[in-house]
Amino acid sequence: MSEYGNMTLDQYRDALASDAPTPGGGTAAAVALSQGAALAVMVCNLTEGNEKWKMGWGDAHSCRNVATKLLELGHQLASDDAQSFDDVMSAYKLPKNTEDEMSHRRLAIQNATLNAAKVPMMTAESAYELLELLPSLARTGNGNAVTDVGVAGLLVSAACKGALFNVEININSLSDEIGGNLRNQLEKLRESCRDASREVMHAVNERMQS
Amino acid sequence: MSEYGNMTLDQYRDALASDAPTPGGGTAAAVALSQGAALAVMVCNLTEGNEKWKMGWGDAHSCRNVATKLLELGHQLASDDAQSFDDVMSAYKLPKNTEDEMSHRRLAIQNATLNAAKVPMMTAESAYELLELLPSLARTGNGNAVTDVGVAGLLVSAACKGALFNVEININSLSDEIGGNLRNQLEKLRESCRDASREVMHAVNERMQS
Numbered sequence: 001m002s003e004y005g006n007m008t009l010d011q012y013r014d015a016l017a018s019d020a021p022t023p024g025g026g027t028a029a030a031v032a033l034s035q036g037a038a039l040a041v042m043v044c045n046l047t048e049g050n051e052k053w054k055m056g057w058g059d060a061h062s063c064r065n066v067a068t069k070l071l072e073l074g075h076q077l078a079s080d081d082a083q084s085f086d087d088v089m090s091a092y093k094l095p096k097n098t099e100d101e102m103s104h105r106r107l108a109i110q111n112a113t114l115n116a117a118k119v120p121m122m123t124a125e126s127a128y129e130l131l132e133l134l135p136s137l138a139r140t141g142n143g144n145a146v147t148d149v150g151v152a153g154l155l156v157s158a159a160c161k162g163a164l165f166n167v168e169i170n171i172n173s174l175s176d177e178i179g180g181n182l183r184n185q186l187e188k189l190r191e192s193c194r195d196a197s198r199e200v201m202h203a204v205n206e207r208m209q210s
Numbered sequence: 211m212s213e214y215g216n217m218t219l220d221q222y223r224d225a226l227a228s229d230a231p232t233p234g235g236g237t238a239a240a241v242a243l244s245q246g247a248a249l250a251v252m253v254c255n256l257t258e259g260n261e262k263w264k265m266g267w268g269d270a271h272s273c274r275n276v277a278t279k280l281l282e283l284g285h286q287l288a289s290d291d292a293q294s295f296d297d298v299m300s301a302y303k304l305p306k307n308t309e310d311e312m313s314h315r316r317l318a319i320q321n322a323t324l325n326a327a328k329v330p331m332m333t334a335e336s337a338y339e340l341l342e343l344l345p346s347l348a349r350t351g352n353g354n355a356v357t358d359v360g361v362a363g364l365l366v367s368a369a370c371k372g373a374l375f376n377v378e379i380n381i382n383s384l385s386d387e388i389g390g391n392l393r394n395q396l397e398k399l400r401e402s403c404r405d406a407s408r409e410v411m412h413a414v415n416e417r418m419q420s
Binding site for chain 1 (some may be wrong): 214215216217218219220222223224226227228229234235236238239241242244245246247248249251252255256281284285355356357358360361362364365367368371372375376378379382414418
């Protein structure tokens with residue numbers, strides 16, 4: 001399994017650009033989550049402990065707790081996503097000469113596809129957990145870093161929405177019985193993510209005018 | 211000047227998370243541009259030359275021409291953005307004991323701030339140039355990679371909007387005479403970017419249902 005955290009930005013970019021099946025959008029979404037979380041941690045650090053922004057210490061503290069754990073989780077999910085996609089490809093390559101082989105292959109494809117939907121769902125849920133906390137950080141955090149909250153919000157929102165594309169494409173090849181629950185989660189999360197993204201942008205714009 | 215392309219993803223993420231003034235949101239936006247462009251290049255590669263997606267060869271060719279040059283430019287702008295911010299900080303530290311020193315310092319701050327607005331404007335313009343081409347790629351490119359166009363669109367849109375936050379915050383401390391032109395550009399580009407982002411999402415969603 002590739003450890004994306006150890007790649008240079010140049011190597012990672014070139015791996016994305018190559019026509020190898022992985023890394024693709026699912027990995028890119030998880031990496032964006034890590035980078036957005038890092039910007040959020042920076043703003044929390046520039047807020048907490050600075051007397052001028054004392055009103056924001058509570059929000060910064062809560063936000064840092066969530067964002068810090070996503071720094072590493074994002075890179076982990078980037079690898080997991082690539083692995084889960086490779087597993088789907090391997091399942092499709094299983095032999096299909098006998099009834100037994102065909103049935104084994106069908107089940108392997110189903111399980112691998114379900115997992116390839118669950119991994120980006122974890123990316124999306126983790127992104128949303130942070131996204132929800134960013135409007136408060138934009139309102140009360142260090143005012144000199146409000147544009148950094150804005151970029152964090154854009155990256156974390158891209159991570160959430162991008163991961164949900166990958167959940168959806170995998171669910172589309174599962175039966176309702178297998179993928180139905182995930183589809184419900186997907187639809188709720190997509191709506192919540194859209195609302196939270198708008199709220200962050202609104203809070204950042206308001207703070208920039210104040 | 212930091213060469214972000216040579217940093218590992220872990221090092222870059224930790225540099226973003228630290229409370230050092232740079233790298234911040236401007237750099238993160240430019241890096242996201244590079245990563246989004248890389249995904250677009252992948253989809254172009256998976257389209258052009260593949261008989262099944264012949265209808266998309268023209269769109270893929272045009273898109274690859276633009277996206278390829280952004281692979282490196284994004285990382286260059288990431289460094290330029292950090293440098294331009296450091297230059298503003300240095301200008302503020304100039305001595306201000308005499309009239310001459312104060313006047314020299316005022317001019318240095320103004321020039322550095324103008325440059326710190328121009329660099330993210332270049333990031334935003336470059337991002338928009340690619341964003342405009344993604345709806346066609348989503349419609350006619352390799353259908354198996356449509357979610358990758360979706361994630362590319364989200365990252366490139368985040369790069370554009372995020373860079374524009376940084377243009378705006380710097381313009382806000384310039385006189386209308388100095389920053390007026392950039393402000394007009396900013397407002398037009400923000401609107402165009404919002405429209406193009408929506409069009410990409412719409413095209414990706416339609417293609418996923420087809």
